[in-house]
Every structure is written in structure tokens, then in C-alpha cells.
Amino acid sequence: MSRKPVIAGNWKMFKTVSEALTFVRGIRQATVGLGYAEVVLCPPFTALALMSEGLRGSGISLGAQDVFWEDKGAFTGEISPVMLKDAGCSYVIVGHSERRQYFRETDEKVNRKVKAVLGHGLTPIMCVGETLDEREAGVTEKIVRAQTTAGLAGLAPEQVAGMVIAYEPVWAIGTGRTASDEDAQSVIAYIRDIVREQCGETAAGNVRILYGGSVKPENTAGLMSKRDIDGALVGGASLEVKSFTEIIKRTSETRR
Numbered sequence: 507m508s509r510k511p512v513i514a515g516n517w518k519m520f521k522t523v524s525e526a527l528t529f530v531r532g533i534r535q536a537t538v539g540l541g542y543a544e545v546v547l548c549p550p551f552t553a554l555a556l557m558s559e560g561l562r563g564s565g566i567s568l569g570a571q572d573v574f575w576e577d578k579g580a581f582t583g584e585i586s587p588v589m590l591k592d593a594g595c596s597y598v599i600v601g602h603s604e605r606r607q608y609f610r611e612t613d614e615k616v617n618r619k620v621k622a623v624l625g626h627g628l629t630p631i632m633c634v635g636e637t638l639d640e641r642e643a644g645v646t647e648k649i650v651r652a653q654t655t656a657g658l659a660g661l662a663p664e665q666v667a668g669m670v671i672a673y674e675p676v677w678a679i680g681t682g683r684t685a686s687d688e689d690a691q692s693v694i695a696y697i698r699d700i701v702r703e704q705c706g707e708t709a710a711g712n713v714r715i716l717y718g719g720s721v722k723p724e725n726t727a728g729l730m731s732k733r734d735i736d737g738a739l740v741g742g743a744s745l746e747v748k749s750f751t752e753i754i755k756r757t758s759e760t761r762r
């Protein structure tokens with residue numbers, strides 16, 4: 507089964523529109539000829555529309571960091587999947603641990619968002635992962651199972667096959683502490699088993715599962731050499747053209 511790797515940059519709440527456009531110019535030049543991995547940039551909402559123009563013809567896709575599940579209506583402050591599509595997005599991060607932690611996003615909300623995103627022909631990048639307390643208590647598998655099962659509830663196997671899931675241990679996000687290659691591979695293989703149980707072999711064989719949490723150029727090749735790891739969701743190291751390009755390059759070299 508050959509799954510094309512995805513390298514997605516999650517910019518979180520960083521970069522103004524002009525900073526984002528400067529990055530776009532830089533990354534377009536730096537990634538010419540690095541065509542193997544699929545590259546996605548997820549800037550803040552404010553930069554989406556202009557970045558979409560700036561990325562035209564580059565082969566780099568655009569993603570949002572969150573979404574609301576309704577198409578339109580009186581939901582002050584929210585952004586719908588229709589609007590994201592209109593702004594040029596093809597991916598949407600759903601259920602990032604920062605949303606779960608600071609904005610009370612539950613598995614049920616994550617599931618509604620995933621369904622809305624798929625319903626509009628966009629690709630969700632659904633995040634799951636345990637906290638440090640949970641890892642130390644030995645309940646990583648239980649947590650990841652609960653989040654995955656609930657997040658995928660009610661989806662057709664073909665929908666799941668086209669999705670992206672990101673395993674991001676919360677203790678590895680922004681801490682400089684990465685999961686070991688073996689730990690990341692083992693949890694990601696476990697997530698693939700859950701998808702197999704819930705949605706069947708084709709979905710499990712096709713769904714792309716990324717690792718996220720302090721991914722940087724130096725640890726990319728080790729992670730990407732593992733058979734179930736299909737790419738990375740990159741926070742801090744996606745903010746600089748140099749480090750993000752290096753991650754794309756090393757992924758392409760390892761997986762080609």
C-alpha cells in the first residue's frame with residue numbers, strides 16, 4: 507500500500523497577512539523540485555484568502571486550523587466549511603489538543619466538525635493524543651481509542667479512507683520532547699487497527715496517519731522511516747521556510 511506522505515504546517519496564532527505572504531514567496535522558491543510529499547499550510551483564518559492566491563500553481567495546499575459545523579447562520583465569530591472552501595482551503599485541522607484543552611472541544615464536537623468538513627468535499631486532519639498524565643498512567647491506548655472511535659463515528663468507510671488523522675501526544679507539542687520513533691509507530695499502528703475494526707481494511711490501508719509534536723529537521727527521517735507514519739503535522743518548525751523545507755525534503759527522501 508503506498509500512501510503519499512503529507513507534511514502539514516500548523517501556524518497556530520502566528521503571522522500577519524504580510525508575514526504569511528513573505529513566507530509563501532520563500533517556500534515557493536525553496537520547494538521547487540521537491541515534489542514527492544504533499545505539502546499543506548494552515549495559517550490563521552485572516553491569511554487564507556490571500557495565501558490561496560499566492561500559492562496558486564505551486565502544488566502546495568491550504569488548510570484551516572478549525573471550523574464550525576453549520577454552513578451559515580447567527581454564530582458570531584465562527585467560520586463555516588463553505589467559507590473555508592471559498593477561501594481556497596482543501597484541508598481543515600479538527601480537534602487539535604489546544605482546541606480540546608482551551609476551548610472545550612469534545613469528541614462529539616470533533617465528530618460534528620469532521621462530518622461537516624467531509625460533507626463539503628474538504629479533507630479533515632483529525633487530531634488525537636494523550637496528555638502526559640494519561641501516558642504516565644498507562645492509558646494512552648484507551649484515550650486514543652476513545653478519541654478515534656468517537657471522532658469517526660457514523661462515517662462511511664470511503665470517507666475515512668480519504669481522511670488524515672494526526673497522532674499528537676500532548677506532552678510532545680511545543681515542548682521539544684518528541685515521542686521516540688518506536689513509540690510513535692506503535693501508537694499510530696494501533697490507531698490504524700482501530701480504523702480497521704471500525705471501518706474495514708480499505709479504510710485502514712488508505713487513511714493517512716501523521717505524527718505531530720516537536721517535529722524538526724533532525725528527527726524527521728527517523729519518524730518517516732516507520733511503516734505506519736505517513737507524514738507530520740508540524741507546529742514551531744513550520745514557521746520558518748528553512749526548517750519547514752528541510753522537513754519536506756527529508757520526508758521525500760525517506761519515503762520515495
Ligand code: PGA
Binds near residue numbers: 721741
Ligand atoms: P510543535 O506543534 O511542532 O510546535 O510541537 C505541533 C502541533 O501542535 O501541531
